[in-house]
Amino acid sequence: MSARYSGIGMTSQRTRARMVERLRGQGITDEVVLAAMGTVPRHIFVDEALASRAYDDVSLPIGFGQTISNPYIVARMAELLRAGGALGRVLEIGTGCGYQAAVLACVAREVYSLERIAPLISKARVRLRELRVANARVKHADGNLGLPEVAPFDGIIFAAAATHIPQELLQQLAVGGRMVLPMGSGEQRLTVVERGPQGYTESTLEPVRFVPLLLGVA
Numbered sequence: 001m002s003a004r005y006s007g008i009g010m011t012s013q014r015t016r017a018r019m020v021e022r023l024r025g026q027g028i029t030d031e032v033v034l035a036a037m038g039t040v041p042r043h044i045f046v047d048e049a050l051a052s053r054a055y056d057d058v059s060l061p062i063g064f065g066q067t068i069s070n071p072y073i074v075a076r077m078a079e080l081l082r083a084g085g086a087l088g089r090v091l092e093i094g095t096g097c098g099y100q101a102a103v104l105a106c107v108a109r110e111v112y113s114l115e116r117i118a119p120l121i122s123k124a125r126v127r128l129r130e131l132r133v134a135n136a137r138v139k140h141a142d143g144n145l146g147l148p149e150v151a152p153f154d155g156i157i158f159a160a161a162a163t164h165i166p167q168e169l170l171q172q173l174a175v176g177g178r179m180v181l182p183m184g185s186g187e188q189r190l191t192v193v194e195r196g197p198q199g200y201t202e203s204t205l206e207p208v209r210f211v212p213l214l215l216g217v218a
Contacts (some may be wrong), residue, residue, distance in 0.1 A: 016041070019055040023075050025056075031077040036106035036168050037075050042068075044127055045099040062097045066211060069159065072099050073208065078107055080180045080192055081155040090151070091172065093143035094159030094211070095182075098124030101136045104157070111136040112150055114143040116217045142217055146172045153177060156200075160213035161188045170200065182210040 013111055020038045024028040028034060033177065043054035045068060050060050059067040078102075081087065087108035095115035104111045113119045113136060121140045128136055130134035139147070143158075144166045149174035165181070170193070173179055179193040183204070 003136045015055045019071055022057065024092055025094065026072050028075045028079055030031070030070070031081055032079045032107050033082065033103075034077050036078065036103045037071060037104055037188055040099065040102045040131070042071065042084070042099055042199050044131070045097040045102075064120060066096050066117070066120065068097050068099050069210070074103055076192070076196055079158055081178055083108055083178060083200065088154045089152075089156065090155040091147055091150075091153040091169075092159065093146075095124045095138050095168075096120060096159055097141075098127045098138070100157070100159060101138065102128060102131060102133050103165060105133045105136040108155065109135065112153075113138045114141045114142070114147065116214065117210075118217070139162045140217060142215060143213065144168065144215055148172060155179070156181075158182060158213065159210070160211045161185075161208075161210040170195075183211070205206050 014039050021033060023037060044061050046054050052068040055068050057072055059070045060069050062112050089110045090104055090108040092104060094115040095101055101111055101113040118140050121138055124138050146169045152174035153172055154174050154177045155171055156169055156179040157189040161182040161184060163185045173195045175195055175197055177195050181191055182188045183191040188208050188210060190208050192203045194201050
């Protein structure tokens with residue numbers, strides 16, 4: 001493994017361990033999620049010029065008007081998706097740089113990730129392959145449509161803010177499954193949708209800031 005992947009100085013395992021302790025202090029309690037956050041080298045998913053800031057609690061630009069979410073939000077959404085239980089098949093809407101897909105691959109059996117911006121897909125695939133992430137598949141597609149040929153999903157997670165939940169994705173959520181997404185056009189809030197035998201329930205949580213969910217592919 002090259003120095004870029006193993007990390008030195010501000011990108012070392014010790015730096016990740018400090019990030020995990022900070023996440024604990026911020027209220028993340030799921031040990032499976034914390035272990036995933038400590039395992040995945042976030043610095044390889046950003047430009048080398050930004051690598052020294054990779055473990056700060058900030059979002060960083062990844063090009064094409066997109067960002068990599070700050071570590072707390074990635075951990076918080078994964079914790080909400082797991083809800084203390086095992087995850088089988090998960091769908092991610094918005095691959096971006098591939099970091100969240102790599103974290104999800106540590107906590108779920110299978111991860112399918114959709115990204116509308118083709119150049120981001122190419123980079124994400126390279127990084128996931130170099131990290132030998134074998135249980136995550138990335139596809140160039142409109143996330144609003146989901147992936148009906150692979151559904152149902154135990155969990156669906158959005159890396160972009162929706163003004164409404166696409167009906168196709170509600171139908172692709174398994175009974176007993178959870179969807180975690182930012183909702184809203186002005187003020188956005190983290191939202192959890194659960195599908196029970198009788199229908200869907202929705203919970204609104206803390207304010208967040210994400211790029212908007214867009215239609216189509218680019």
